[in-house]
């Protein structure tokens with residue numbers, strides 16, 4: 001007998017990641033099957049349909065092109081193997097559970113801060129992804145203009161983020177925000193997979209960053225990925241006790257690339273893969289630039305009242321290997 | 333009665349017979365009568381006949397000692413995020429990282445072979461354990477910044493030319509030299525290797541303290557001061573590929 005579960009996994013703006021199980025070297029989605037935790041990974045190529053529903057300012061052809069470009073951006077990551085195949089247009093809604101992967105607009109008036117979301121339907125006996133639908137919330141104003149349009153969100157940018165979820169990536173915390181009313185305003189981001197979108201009119205979400213490249217390559221490694229990049233492991237502690245949920249960023253001093261991850265165990269261990277070889281600074285900061293639940297589950301016990309701390313050890317990441325980054329002790 | 337030129341030989345013989353090394357000689361430098369120089373109670377030496385062995389420059393010299401490299405800047409990098417401007421946000425600096433190689437002392441070995449006159453072909457090796465230190469500043473959330481350090485293993489193998497003088501009135505032998513070599517730096521766990529070029533231009537002086545002992549022609553101290561040029565190795569900023577620096581060396585030498 002086949003049981004099926006359905007869960008909302010992620011969205012562009014502050015939607016909880018109900019099944020986000022942290023695994024390995026980049027935050028991916030995982031599925032608990034009995035005693036086993038399985039990484040959520042698509043069978044390739046991903047076959048998708050585009051919903052034939054236009055919105056003001058965005059025709060179906062515009063949407064089709066923008067979604068195609070988003071898939072192409074991920075598929076263009078040389079160190080990863082992701083591929084997708086557009087099947088065609090469909091009148092099916094991305095909100096329906098119908099066994100096909102649909103990407104398109106849908107009206108979700110109650111989701112006042114959700115630009116888009118990715119829903120998985122998973123066979124929980126096998127862990128197979130049955131479908132992964134992406135909706136873009138048509139309560140917002142959208143654009144596909146090459147130069148962006150003030151007041152309108154860029155379809156390709158939001159699609160790029162959601163397609164990252166579709167492939168199995170969780171959220172990155174590589175960004176800075178400030179509180180604005182009940183929400184947050186983005187100040188800067190270093191990853192397409194940051195959960196808070198660039199503002200309407202911005203085109204910055206169209207470009208994958210090193211953090212995204214590391215994430216997708218870690219999940220779908222190309223033949224040379226392991227040989228050409230390196231990784232760092234370590235622990236974050238406070239008063240000698242391991243911390244779960246601290247945000248750790250690796251900054252390669254030669255390439256200038258930033259890749260982040262979290263401490264993902266109670267003893268404060270972290271691992272960051274897909275790094276450029278060379279001298280690398282490790283920076284630890286609290287998970288305070290978004291709702292904690294948009295990054296990790298469970299959210300209990302995550303401490304955010306400590307200072308940004310740099311590792312005393314400058315790690316030198318080897319090509320094709322891993323280096324121990326030691327212990328980084330943080331304090332208030 | 334003392335014959336001209338006898339002093340160095342007679343002073344050296346007991347030391348050699350007792351098996352005293354060059355290093356001990358350095359602690360008790362002998363007083364030598366120099367050409368044209370008169371010490372109290374001593375006649376002036378007559379160099380050309382009394383010291384025939386010293387009149388010719390040594391053919392081979394070997395020096396072992398300590399070299400100190402001042403290190404220097406290895407570049408600045410900005411960790412940047414993308415801002416929320418429209419349509420493009422520009423860069424927002426998360427923090428800046430200044431990296432330098434710290435000064436370090438290590439073991440230096442040099443050997444020279446005289447080619448002609450004062451010209452010597454020289455090669456050497458230098459082994460040290462410098463650190464590279466990265467200072468963090470301008471962090472958007474933490475103004476105090478931080479410091480991250482890594483220990484390296486550094487090796488330099490070089491070759492070049494030395495030209496030395498033998499002034500008639502002084503026992504010192506000043507020289508100038510230049511060399512170019514291979515730089516090899518390894519991470520402390522030896523998993524990462526960075527190679528490069530290391531050049532030196534400078535000068536120095538030999539200070540002979542012992543002459544004609546145990547088959548050697550002279551032994552003493554050698555001091556070097558060098559301007560260094562370096563390309564490659566652990567360097568975070570490839571827009572400034574050649575780094576200038578300073579190094580000092582002091583060594584014990586023997587010449588044959």
Ligand SMILES: [Zn+2]
Pocket residue numbers: 010011012013161165171193194195
């Ligand atoms: Zn998201």
